[in-house]
Amino acid sequence: MRKPLLGIDNLSVRYNTRGEHSEILDRVSIEVEEGGSLGIIGETGSGKTTLAMAVMRLLDKKADIAGEIIFRGKNLLGVTPKEIDAIRWSKISVMFQNSLDVMNPVLTILEQLSECIVRHCGASKKDAEKKSYELLDSVGLDRGTALLYPHQVSGGMRQRALLAMAISCDPEILIADEPTSSLDSSLKGEIIGLLSELQKKNKFTLIVISHEISTIYELTSRLAVMYRGRVVEEGVTREVLINPMHPYTRGLINSSPDINPYRDLWGIPQNRIEQKNAGCVFYSRCTQRESECRDKKPELEYAAIERKVACNRGGIVPILQGRSLNYAYQSSGMSIKACEDCSINVYSGEVTALIGESGSGKSTLAALLAGVFSPDSGTVEFNGNQVTGNSETSKNGGLQIIFQDPYTSINENFTVMDAVSEPLVISKKFKSDEIINTVVSTLNEVDLPSEQVFLERRCHTLSGGERQRIAIARALVMRPSLLIADEITSMLDTSTRANIIRMLKGLQNTKGFAMLFITHDLAVAGKISDRVYLMKQGKIAEKGSVHQVLHRIDSEREYTGSFFYNNLKS
Amino acid sequence: MNLPADKFKGKFQKTIYLTCNSFSVQGIGAIIVIVAVSTAALLAGLITVHPSNLPSGAPFTPPCVEHFLGTDDLGIDIWSQIVYGGRTSIYVGIGTALLAGVAGALAGIAAGYFGGHTERLIMRLTDIMIILPDLPLLILVGAFFGPGINNIILVLALFSWTHPARIVRSKVISIKEENYIKAAVSFGAGFRHILLRHFLPGVMPLLSVSVIRLTGRAIVAEAGLAFLGLGDPLSKSWGLILNHAINFRGIYFTPFWKWWLMTPLIAITLLVFAIALVARDLEKKINTKGVIS
Secondary structure, three states: OOOEEEEEEEEEEEEEEOOEEEEEEEEEEEEEEOOOEEEEEOOOOOOHHHHHHHHOOOOOOOEEEEEEEEEOOEEOOOOOHHHHHHHEOOOEEEEOOOOHHHOOOOOOHHHHHHHHHHHHHOOOHHHHHHHHHHHHHHOOOOHHHHHOOHHHOOHHHHHHHHHHHHOOOOOOEEEEEOOOOOOOHHHHHHHHHHHHHHHHHHOOEEEEEEOOHHHHHHHOOEEEEEEOOEEEEEEEHHHHHHOOOOHHHHHHHHOOOOOOOOOOOOOOOOOOOOOOOOOOOOHHHOOOOOHHHHHOOOOEEEEEOOEEEEOOOOOOOEEEEEEEEEEEEEEOOEEEEEEEEEEEEEEOOOEEEEEEOOOOOHHHHHHHHHOOOOOOEEEEEEOOEEOOOOOOOOOOOOEEEEOOOOOOOOOOOOEHHHHHHHHHHHHOOOOHHHHHHHHHHHHHHOOOOOOHHHHOOEHHHOOHHHHHHHHHHHHHOOOOOEEEEEOOOOOOOHHHHHHHHHHHHHHHHHHOOEEEEEEOOHHHHHHHOOEEEEEEOOEEEEEEEHHHHHHHHHHHHHHOOOHHHHHHHO | OOOOHHHOOOHHHHHHHHHHHHOOHHHHHHHHHHHHHHHHHHOHHHHOOOOOOOEOOOOOOOOOOOOOOOEOOOOEEHHHHHHHHHHHHHHHHHHHHHHHHHHHHHHHHHHHHHOHHHHHHHHHHHHHHHHOOHHHHHHHHHHHHOOOHHHHHHHHHHOOOHHHHHHHHHHHHHHHOOHHHHHHHHOOOOHHHHHHHHHHHHHHHHHHHHHHHHHHHHHHHHHHHHHOOOOOOOOOOHHHHHHHHHHOOOHHHOOOHHHHOHHHHHHHHHHHHHHHHHHHHHHHHHHOOOOOO
């Protein structure tokens, strides 16, 4: 392996403000190879910009810094201000986040550029001016703009000017801090193109700090994901974005339409529970937290080839694993195979879609996974426990299944209260006022009224959509960590279907449970799911992330005369 | 019939209103008859003047002001006999029906829920009970157990439980396949929960119709047994009055049959007919949804 050009080792940064310490970076370790490119992604406040500032030694007065920043074998934190001055800008330069105040408003662009060149590269004023014009050419700016003041140019032009300044001394490392965040999409494309072109030409090492996945995806080969001052995942950019292994990375990707434009947007829900300093930084928003995570900070460790993840559970864990499941219906001496060697994984906090035509064995597989049927061979594991019968479905926080037909899945002579509270009553672990509170709050969650009159209504007086909501509420009162939804919308009209799916996906997102969504509707699966399994004639025909599979199906439709897609649609 | 609950001041008023709306005219008439007969039987002491087991006038008195249904060969008031006999008949009818209903429901639920050998055993048993001719066996078993009103109830129930058992079984089988049972089982529900919360409420409407029908049937069967002289000679039922009347030699040569024979006959017919009408109306209500709405 080549020696890294820049190695950040256990870097911690704390800001001192009025005696209050706030930890901005916590033992961050990142390396960049010479000529390589690294993306740093994270939400606002994750410490990305602080990292760049620390590398540039711009934080000395404001913060306590610990750790090492090794550039070409030299610890930047140990060198004298004079030495750092020589390195800053000529060796490592920053393209700051685009805003009016990063440029001096009383100097023209030309003056600023040449000042920079004179100061950091030691050129004469005349050479500097000449070089400035060349730089403007290389970033695609008209020479005429050189004499304008910063407030007279557009945002895109200012970004180009900033880029010109950053590369003015041919730095070895260029740190681009949010290079595209305030630009419109065509300008974004231009800046991205310009950056990668310049990187090819000038052969500098590029570090891109951004919260925009598309920018990172196009500019970098490696990626570090930061959250609250910690690197939570690191790996090859493409791999990380296609197959995230940390729940936070997945959340970021789900919040961005760049990777899969068909999908609905869902942000990572905000803190729901109290966060301790000692625990994992993502604890409060994590969908797979365990009690251990509250008190133990996970270290960044290898989870796969070229992939490091900081998670106590080793990354996103599969919550349900079905391994080579076989099931055949026996009827009058005949044996009809409904599931053949089906293996399926559902990951914690994710929506997995199981798509297939009717009769392809989807519902049978769902019943096997939930323990309603027991498989002829093969095993089902839920959270590491073998699923046998109702062993997991009778647990609080376990697995729940919602059936296709809301008319038979609820005893229609039951009142709403009876129907929703049934699992709680059966479990015998709750007092009656707890049960009432849970039922009322769950009914609110599924957008049903919770007045006494409604609680006392018999289910046969309710519509199909309402009954399906009741069925969902009944599953949710057990606070499941996995919900199997078996064609729950196929008997409902379009508008009710849309409402229920959005509601369910919203609940899934905020509550963080995993969901196995069984459907024959490709479009719906594309909207809400993370992973897709495709069943055909009792076998798993395809699997993968949702955009991979849908993309394959789309291209298949183009080339093979659409039999496959039509079959599914009908 | 879904009316807002607050339209009625009292629960009683609501019940009356719903009943009037749910039943046909005949049905309402039938309910009135049943209520009247039951009240008369219950309040027998208040609405009779003469004892039902001692002579209180001349024998064979035709209906008059004193004995408005006349008297029998011993001069015992027939109105008193009918009213007190109603007690026995209704007691036997309801007792038999409830006993057969409970036993039949248990057998039916066991057969339907557990299936397999249990089901086969119970169903073969019902088959046997169905093909056996009722009356000869009733006579035989009645004679064997000896007279006694509770024995009669037992014997009649023995031949009546198969009907509720069969309908309950088929209903339980259909409920068992419903997804809500699968859901309940997946929540960890045991047999007790499923029985109390799902099966019993589910079979109750059908079972209640069956029990009502059995009541009518049992009243007739008891009368039949008594008529044949196999009833309890100590508890005077309508059948026993019939039995006495028919055993009076040459009753048809006299006008006595007009009040002595006809009154118990009319009483039995009226009550059984009313019960049948109520059962019919209830059945119509149930058929659509399996619920009494």
